[in-house]
Amino acid sequence: MTLAAATNENLANLSNTLIYSAMAVYTLAFFAYIAEWLFGSRSKVGRTAAALTADTKGAAKKADAPAVTVTKAGGTSVLERPQVVVRAAAGARDVPDGPGAHGGDEQGDLYGRIAVSLTVLAFLVAFGGVLTRALSVQRAPWGNMYEFNITFSTVAVGVYLTLLALRKNVRWLGLFLITTVLLDLGIAITVLYTASDQLVPALHSYWLYIHVSTAILCGAVFYVGAVGTILYLFKDSYESKLVSGGTPGRFATSVMERLPASASLDKFSYRVNAAVFPLWTFTIIAGAIWAGDAWGRYWGWDPKETWAFITWVAYACYLHARATAGWKGRKAAYIALVAFGCWLFNYYGVNIFVSGKHSYADVGLAALRSVGA
C-alpha cells in the first residue's frame, strides 16, 4: 500500500454533490409515488372485500368458475398442453392480490412508472456518489457510519430495483422504501458526515470487504423483508376485520385494497428473509475470521458481535416459528420484526450507545487498541 495515498479532495466534493443530487431525485420519485397512490384512489378497488364477504356467505358455493392457470413451456411445439389446476391450502383465506398502488387507474400507473424511472435515476446518481467517495479515499466506502449509510440506502434501492427487474410484483414497496431512504440519507449527511479519510491498519483486510459488503447487502434485504412483514400485519388485520364483518375506514380500505393479499405479503417476506439468512450466517463467520486475524480471537462477545449473534438467533427463531404449528402467521411476523429490530440496533444502537472494538465512529481507537499502548 502506498503510504501517502492522499485523499482526493475533488473526488470527495464530487461525491457530496452526487449524494445531494440523488436526494433531490429521490424526492421527486417520492412525490411521483405519492401521485401514484393519490390517483389510484379514484378507481374503485374492493376485491379483497368482495372475496372475503362472498366467503362468509356461501361457503362451498363460491367460485363457480375455477381459476385455471395455464403454464406455458418455452417452445411453441406444445400447442395444446394440459392445464394445471391449482388449489389453495385448505383453510387459507382466498384473497386475490391487490392491483398495486395505482389501483388499476391508468394515470396512477403512469405516475408509478415515472416514480420507478426516477428511482432508477436517483439510484444511479447515488451509486456514482458512493463510487466517487470510494475513489477519493482509495478503499471501499464503508469506513465510517456516513459511508455505511449512503452505501446501505443505495444497496436497499438496488435490491428493490433488482426485484422489479426480475418482474416480481413489488412496486407497492416503492413509497415506503423511498421515504426511509430519504430519511437515511438525510441523517447521513447532517448528523453522520465524516470527511473522507483512509483506514488504519487494523481495518485493512480483504475479510473486511467481504464481511462489510455482505453485512450491508443483508441489511438491505432484511429491510425489504421487514417492510413486507409490516404491510402483512396491516393487511392481515384488514382481512380479519372484513371476515368478522367489520367495515374498515375509507383510508385503510383505499390503501389495503391495493396491496397484495396478506398470504402473498407473508410469503414475500418469508422468501426474502429466508433467502438472505445463509448470507447473514456467512457474514458473521467472515466477521469472526477477520476478528481472528485482527484481534487474535474469533469470538470475544464484543457488543457488535453479540448483536450480530442475537440477530442471527432471532432470524433462526423466525424460521423455526414458520415450521412450528401455532406460531405461523402473525406471531412469526412479530418475531421477524423483532429480528430486524435487532439488526437495526446493532447498526445504530451499538455504534452510538455502546463502546466496543467496532465503534467506527472513532476508528483510530480501535487501531490503537490493537497496536500501540
Add this chain to the structure above:
Amino acid sequence: MTTTDSDREASGERENAAERTGSGKGRPADGARAAGKGRATGKSGTSDPDRDSGPDSGPHRASAADSASTSAATDDNDLGAAGSQLSTAPQEDAPNLPSLGVIGWVRWFWRQLTSMRVALLLLFMLSLAAIPGSLIPQSGQDESQVVDFMERHEFWGPVFEKVGLFHVYSSPWFSAIYILLFVSLIGCIVPRTWQFVGQLRSRPPGAPKRLTRLPAYATWRTEAEPELVREVALKALKRRRFRAHVAGDAVAAEKGYLREAGNLAFHIALIVMLVAFAWGQLFRSEGNKLIVEGDGFANTLTQYDDFKSGNLFTADDLNPFSFDLKNFRGTYETSGPNKGTPRVYEASVDYAVGADGRERSAKIEVNKPLEIDDSKVYLVSHGYAPVITIKDGRGNVVFDDAVPLLPLDSNVTSTGAIKVMDGYLDGRGKWDQLGIQAFFLPTYGGEGTAVVSQFPALSNPRLNLTPYHGDLRVNGGIPQSVYQLDKSKLKGFKDSEGEQVRENLEIGETMKLPNGAGSITFDGVKEWAGFQITQQPGSGWALGGAMTAIAGLAGSLFIQRRRVWVRATTGPDGVTVVEMAGLGRSESAKVPQELGDLAALIHTEAPTAAEPEPKNPDPTPEPPAVPAEGAKK
C-alpha cells in the same frame, strides 16, 4: 371415504373462523392432541403439504372442531401416506400428563425438550440472555470498566456481580440455556437422521386415491395405452432426476431430498462448531512477548512475558517453533487532520518450525498473523528501544544493550528504566548499582516545546536520562517492573550545584556522570515489536463446521422437496385417462409449473384423444379447485 367434501370444506371454514377470532391460536394442545390422534391411527400429522406457507395449516387443521377431528383424520389418511414424511420435522406432542409413571415422565420430558416448540423457546431465551452482556461491562473484556461500574452503582453493582452479569457468557444460566439447546438439538437430530435414512432407502409413497385433492393437478384423455403412459412418465421423471417407480396404476416420484439432507447437515454442523469451540477454549493458550529487532524467541513457557491458558492445557502442548525479529517497519500519515495515524505496521521475521527446522522468512502485519500449526503469532504492539552503552568509574563497559521503552501516547513518547545490577564500580572503586530513568521522544519538537513527541516516527530522536545509584531493590522479593525504578533506596546523581543530573541526548552523544562515576552513551535506536502468540486447536473444525452450516442452510432453504404422481387408467369408454398431481412441502409456484412442464412432456407422447361426447371435461365431480396465490403469474 367417510367424509364428504362439504364436510371438509365446512370444517376448514370453522377452523378459519377460529383462527380469525384468535381462539384457535396459541393453544397448541388442541392441535397437538389432534395430531396425536393422527399418529394413533398410524398416520402422523405430516399430511401437511404446506408446512411453511399458509397461515393456518399443520396439525392445526385437524383441530377444526372436536366432532370433525376424527373424520378429518380419516380424510387426511387419504393423503396421509402420500403426504407423509416430506419432512422429518418432529411432531408436536401432547402433554399426556396423567398416569405416566417415572419412565413416562422422563419420556415426556425428553419429547418436550426435543420438540420444535421448546427449541424455539430456547432459541428465544438464548438471544434474550445474550443481551445484558452487550450492555453491561464484562470482566473478560474490560476489567477496569467493571470496577468503575461497581463504584458508581453501590446497590446494583453487588447484585449484578452475584447473578453473573459481569461475565454473562460464562455464567451458569447462560451455559444452561445453550447446553439445553444443544441437548435438544442432538435429541432432535438423531431420530431425524434415522428417519431420513429410512426415507432414502424406501421408495416414494404410492399415489393417493384422489389426486384432485392435491395442490396441483392436471388431467387429459389419450389414446395411448396406460402402460405406455406410465413408461413415458417414468422416463420423463427419471430424466428430471426424480426418484421414480411404478406403484400399481400410477408412477410415484419424489425429488429434492437435498433439502432434508441440507437441513440435517446444518444442524449437525452447529454441534460440530460448538464442540470445536469448546475444545479450543479448553486447550487454548495465549501469551505475550516483546522482542527487540535482532532478538529471537523460542516457544517455551519460560520465554513469555505473560501467559494464560485453558483448563486442560499443559506446557507440552505448545507447538515447537522459534523466530527472530529482523526488522520492524511502521509508517504514519505525514500530513492532514490524521497526521500521525498509523498506516503500515510490518514485522519481518525468520522462523523455524520444530527443534531444528529450516529457517524461513515471513512478514507479520496487524491483520496478517503468522500461522504455525495451531499457533498464530500476532503483531500487537510496537515501540522504541534506545541502544545504550554504560561505562563504570574504571572505564569498563558494564552495560551495552537495547532497552525497550513503553509508549505513553499515540506519538510514541516513551518511558522506561535502565538497571545495572552487577559489575558496576563507582568513581571511588566501590560496588554500586545504577538505575536510570529514561524518556524517549522519537520526534523532538525543539527548544521550548513540551517534552512530548510530536510524531510517531523517528525523525528527531531524543533520549532524556535521569541517573540514580544505590540499591535497586531487585532482590527484595517483591516482583518489580522492568520499566520502573523503585527509588526508595536510590539517590540521584547531583551536579556541582547540587541539582539532580538530567540530560537530553542525541544519537551518538555521551553524558558523563559526576565525580568520575562513569558515562552513558546513546548509540542509536532499535524498534521493538510486541507479539501475542495464541494457540487454539480445533479452529479448523470450527471453520469446516461453519462452511458446512452455510452450505446445508442454503440447501435447506432453497431446495424444494416435492412429489409427483402420474396415474394412467382405462376409462369406462376404453380411453385412457391420465391424471397428474404434484405436492410440495411448501406451497410454491414452482410445483404447478414443474407439473405443467412434465405434463407437456408426457403429452407429446400421449396426446389428447378426440373428445367423444360433448361437454364433460371434468373427470371428477370434485369441488371446484381454487387458485393458490403463489401459482398466479
